[in-house]
Amino acid sequence: MQSPIQPDHASNFSFLGYSDQGGRGDGLQVMVNRGHAYVAHMFSNGFSVIDVRDPRTPEPRTYVAxxxxxxxxxxxxxxxxxxxxxxxxxxxxxxxxxxxxxxxxxxxxxxxxxxxxxxxxxxxxxxxxxxxxxxxxxxxxxxxxxxxxxxxxxxxxxxxxxxxxxxxxxxxxxxxxxxxxxxxxxxxxxxxxxxxxxxxxxxxxxxxxxxxxxxxxxxxxxxxxxxxxxxxxxxxxxxxxxxxxxxxxWSPPFEGGTHSPLPLPDRDLLVVADEGIADNAEDGIKRTWIFDIRDPANPISLSTLPIPDDADYVAKGGHFGPHNLHENRPGSFVSSTTIFATQQNAGLRAYDISDPFAPRESGAWVPPQPETMFDVRPNRPRVIQSADVFVDANGVAYMTDYNAGLYILQFDGE
The missing domain is CATH 2.130.10.10 (YVTN repeat-like/Quinoprotein amine dehydrogenase)
Incomplete structure (x- = not known):
């Protein structure tokens, strides 16, 4: 088993494993299928296959350019x-x-x-x-x-x-x-x-x-x-x-960047995340919205998910705010009350939306500063940028990062 990586902040998630994805630490979308993680790269191009049948010892297997x-x-x-x-x-x-x-x-x-x-x-x-x-x-x-x-x-x-x-x-x-x-x-x-x-x-x-x-x-x-x-x-x-x-x-008056939808048909709800797209939140603080879609022709906004406030993430640098949502794919962790979301420099968050009018944070895990930068663009700050999350049926979360590889975590909440 790998030595645990110490997060900058954690609540209701525990560390299981980590992979640098065969030296290609830049990851964007991740899919887990039959015990293997398929990680799309943002700067290395191509994609990697990682054996995660034992999530505590992930092993890179293949890179396809x-x-x-x-x-x-x-x-x-x-x-x-x-x-x-x-x-x-x-x-x-x-x-x-x-x-x-x-x-x-x-x-x-x-x-x-x-x-x-x-x-x-x-x-x-x-x-x-x-x-x-x-x-x-x-x-x-x-x-x-x-x-x-x-x-x-x-x-x-x-x-x-x-x-x-x-x-x-x-x-x-x-x-x-x-x-x-x-x-x-x-x-x-x-x-x-x-x-x-x-x-x-x-x-x-x-x-x-x-x-x-x-x-x-x-x-x-x-x-x-x-x-x-x-x-x-x-x-x-x-x-x-x-x-x-x-x-x-809703832009204007809000600042746009609408990025990730998640329908919850059994509850007639829709979660929609607006992406933070500028360093130090220069594009404003972005929100993740909960809509009532009982009448699909008239979506009504009920609330927004809590904004991480355990640190000054605006001052931290890089992008802060919503990016991707775990998408309730068949065979994965499927819930219409627990939502998983990446928040870029604020890591991974879990939310309880049992009451859609008063959602609350139910878990968090913020990786430490990356040791190596894979972002090839000029003048990028050395901070984590948690990109995507896939949660399997057992509550094991696979989280990618532009700069910091693949983190594998166990959700310990309800």
Missing amino acids: APPGTWNLHLQAADDLLLVVNAANLFATDAFADEANYYGKSVGEVFANRPIDYTAGLRVFDISRPDEPREIGFTPVDGVGLHRIWYTGGRWAYASVLLTGFTDYTFITIDMADPSHPQMVGQWWIPGQNLAAGETPTWDAKRWRYGLHHALVAGDTAYGAWRDGGLTILDVSDRAKPELIVHKN
């Missing part, structure tokens, strides 16, 4: 398949070396006249042998590529994609009937995004970035987070023709 100039920063594992996005590595682009440009510019317009020196599309791997991913399919797209994807098995996947002619990422449905040849079937975008069709943005494109981060689908309903474009709820009963139920936006 991305094509040149390409991001694989998001992935999904289900049905012995691993779906991996391919897109231009935006942080390797001069135009987005400054974070403010990445979060504040229309990505599509920046790339409109840029040479294509990357691969864009969706890669599919057979992971029936969990530590030996074998590529079985690839579907290219014309444009910057896919950003994030949602797939829990079966026929349909859903993704955000930036296609040529659009200002930013839009929603698509993907038919996985033949995993060797996934097919893009349906698409929906916020009117004003389709420049190629003569549309023009109705928002201030110099200040607000309208682009889909991703959507989660429950039944025939897709819940989408559109950065400064807020929330959409779509009817996807016809996967080829998604239809808008409601578009709700």
